[in-house]
Amino acid sequence: MFVYEIENLLFSYDTKFTLKVEKLQISKGITYVKGPIGSGKTTLLLNLAFLLKGTWKTFKFFGQGVGDDNFESFRKMVTYIPQHPVLLRRTVFENIAYPLLIRKFSKEEIVRKVRKVAEDLKINHIFEKKAEQLSGGQAKLVCIARAFVFDPKVVLLDEPTANLDELAKGMLYSFLKVRSKETTMIIASHDEEIFGNVPCNAVLQIKEGKILKS
Numbered sequence: 001m002f003v004y005e006i007e008n009l010l011f012s013y014d015t016k017f018t019l020k021v022e023k024l025q026i027s028k029g030i031t032y033v034k035g036p037i038g039s040g041k042t043t044l045l046l047n048l049a050f051l052l053k054g055t056w057k058t059f060k061f062f063g064q065g066v067g068d069d070n071f072e073s074f075r076k077m078v079t080y081i082p083q084h085p086v087l088l089r090r091t092v093f094e095n096i097a098y099p100l101l102i103r104k105f106s107k108e109e110i111v112r113k114v115r116k117v118a119e120d121l122k123i124n125h126i127f128e129k130k131a132e133q134l135s136g137g138q139a140k141l142v143c144i145a146r147a148f149v150f151d152p153k154v155v156l157l158d159e160p161t162a163n164l165d166e167l168a169k170g171m172l173y174s175f176l177k178v179r180s181k182e183t184t185m186i187i188a189s190h191d192e193e194i195f196g197n198v199p200c201n202a203v204l205q206i207k208e209g210k211i212l213k214s
């Protein structure tokens with residue numbers, strides 16, 4: 001079964017730009033989205049994250065048709081990680097725990113899951129820091145930890161290596177490789193290094209809002 005099956009998806013901000021996806025099938029594992037600046041990578045990710053809503057002929061998520069009645073519920077099954085980190089003005093621990101708190105996980109489960117993902121991303125030593133005290137790279141890793149902590153079905157990553165140094169990038173590559181066994185990821189990136197370090201199932205080339213090759 002495909003994770004996404006889409007035919008004739010159209011989305012416009014205004015008359016200047018239209019995302020036009022004629023046919024798209026995304027399997028489990030990792031898919032990369034490549035394309036020039038302004039070609040529509042972020043717009044595609046936001047549509048796949050159920051954060052922007054276009055029109056379509058077919059839009060299936062794990063085999064289920066997407067419509068007005070279930071659009072919001074699908075949004076809860078995926079996470080979009082923006083290029084620029086956005087955090088709550090709380091501690092690192094509280095930020096990572098937030099998706100578990102709103103999903104009503106027990107206190108023990110929250111502590112266990114937050115510790116695990118923070119250890120994997122080597123950010124457990126900054127639990128008590130406030131979001132505003134973090135470097136750009138640390139904030140990015142906290143956003144990534146928060147996205148994965150509740151084991152979403154799909155994570156959409158927009159330029160995940162932006163703001164990271166070589167050491168953090170290497171650690172992130174290993175983390176994504178391990179997590180891709182359980183979680184489907186769609187990664188938009190200009191970073192050629194990530195393509196060589198984290199193997200994928202497919203690469204989508206996007207130009208002027210259209211997918212050229214998949």
Ligand SMILES: Nc1ncnc2c1ncn2[C@@H]1O[C@H](COP(=O)(O)OP(=O)(O)OP(=O)(O)O)[C@@H](O)[C@H]1O
Pocket residue numbers: 013014017035036037038039040041042043044
């Ligand atoms: N909120 C918005 N309102 C109007 N136009 C927008 C909006 N966001 C993006 N656009 C336009 O849509 C087009 C696609 O933008 P998008 O951010 O999807 O491209 P991208 O491929 O992700 O670019 P980059 O590589 O720079 O991140 C661009 O022409 C952009 O100016």
